[in-house]
């Protein structure tokens with residue numbers, strides 16, 4: 033084998049410029065693939081992180097996945113019941129203290145119960161429909177998407193006064209209200225209550241900045257005339273990846289719909305998969321092109337070295353050695369290109385990571401490109417490169433190995 | 446004297462649209478320690494016969510036994526292995542690997558066979574080349590050698606694995622008379638002093654006359 037390596041090296045070294053071109057071809061392919069993968073993965077991670085940050089990892093609401101069975105259905109299996117008007121459900125999570133203390137006992141993370149009710153916020157003569165969310169400030173701070181996103185005031189201001197409210201800055205400007213103004217909340221039950229704006233937040237999520245008003249839980253319960261009621265438990269896990277398992281367990285035990293963030297964003301996550309498929313198709317195409325370069329050089333070598341192949345075969349090298357020889361030459365070029373490509377890819381990623389730019393829309397933030405540093409990208413790009421090198425080397429190698437030495441020896445004499 | 450090669454009605458026909466007969470019904474025996482000349486006009490099938498004897502080509506008819514072993518059932522690998530260990534080829538043109546030095550070229554068959562340690566191979570290659578008067582040129586590449594020197598390197602290489610049989614196709618055909626004589630003497634000594642068998646194709650009737658036996662071919666047949 034060492035002999036085959038020696039011969040392969042002399043063949044490659046004997047044609048420096050062409051070899052260099054082929055190696056650079058592979059390197060550029062590998063380098064760009066790595067850089068592209070880092071950017072795409074970075075963008076995706078960034079996106080998913082925002083997704084995971086802004087929404088609860090598991091959201092338990094007072095809904096069921098199927099309509100509640102009527103008591104009669106439990107008693108009379110074969111009886112079909114029609115025309116029956118189901119009893120009005122008293123909405124809300126039944127027995128909230130038992131539910132929360134059970135969750136407390138095992139959920140690896142933080143959670144907060146809240147009561148969300150639809151209502152209207154009124155200021156002077158303007159009205160805006162809003163979700164009025166009643167929260168317990170200490171618990172809520174562990175799961176809330178608005179903590180730390182305040183333009184004026186702060187989240188802790190909610191607990192400071194009995195009738196404080198936190199609203200988004202967009203809602204405030206649409207109402208024409210400002211920090212410290214008193215607004216009126218009207219619930220769907222028709223009850224009204226005045227609140228003082230103790231904080232204005234800006235999360236970047238329009239629906240939230242425009243349509244959510246945070247008040248103390250007891251205020252929300254009063255507004256909706258449902259003392260002690262809650263209708264949502266939001267969970268933030270230490271490890272967001274465990275959300276589906278936690279959701280399954282909570283749903284099985286509590287009987288309420290528990291949605292993991294992965295389920296809530298299924299279509300987005302699917303779109304990310306499609307994006308990755310597209311990306312690796314492009315990587316494959318780049319490597320195919322790099323493969324042509326390798327094919328070209330190995331083909332040329334096998335043609336130019338036809339005489340040497342005949343010599344070696346006449347000396348007693350079997351066909352398998354000849355195949356191995358040229359396959360090895362392809363792989364050496366692939367490996368060298370790969371190594372150079374790693375360097376190139378790393379440099380490009382590093383250069384990209386230094387770029388800082390301003391997002392025009394918000395103006396105030398300087399951002400860097402989202403970049404994922406992952407060894408996997410390097411390995412995948414190399415695997416593609418070596419795979420294409422193997423194919424590009426093997427095809428001419430197989431042809432060369434089959435070459436009949438007699439034809440060549442005879443041709444020369 | 447035992448038979449190194451035995452053929453029986455050995456035939457090679459190229460399966461073209463008009464089949465070309467290269468070798469026809471050749472029955473011969475080549476014994477140990479013989480110096481055999483193959484003569485005949487150009488195109489009479491001498492080279493073709495040599496390729497068949499050297500397992501480079503496969504016959505389309507007849508049988509060939511090499512070292513008592515029938516060549517017919519051998520696969521490509523076994524034929525290659527037999528070439529490597531029991532045969533040495535010398536062609537009209539030198540056919541050395543151009544990137545390697547004289548010594549490296551001689552080492553290659555040894556390295557392929559892998560029976561000796563690397564330093565021993567190196568030493569042996571040096572000895573073989575020196576014995577053929579190339580002691581000064583061990584580290585020269587083929588393009589730095591003259592035709593006669595290259596042909597002697599080729600002879601040294603054919604001896605690398607100490608095979609009992611050397612097949613030479615017009616080994617002096619492209620050499621001047623002085624180099625020709627030199628190479629001929631070397632081949633002769635292989636038979637006389639080292640106990641080898643040499644089968645050499647030659648146009649030179651004087652040379653053929655100085656060999657043990659002559660096989661004359663006309664139109665693919667022995668005449």
Ligand SMILES: Nc1ncnc2c1ncn2[C@@H]1O[C@H](COP(=O)(O)OP(=O)(O)O)[C@@H](O)[C@H]1O
Nearest residue numbers: 459465466467486487488489490491492493494
């Ligand atoms: N591939 C081929 N196609 C057609 N004819 C061939 C081919 N190879 C060899 N021949 C013919 O076969 C004959 C024998 O060739 P060869 O064995 O080289 O003869 P020699 O070595 O005695 O000159 C020649 O007439 C040659 O032209």
Ligand SMILES: [Mg+2]
Nearest residue numbers: 445491492493
């Ligand atoms: Mg000939």
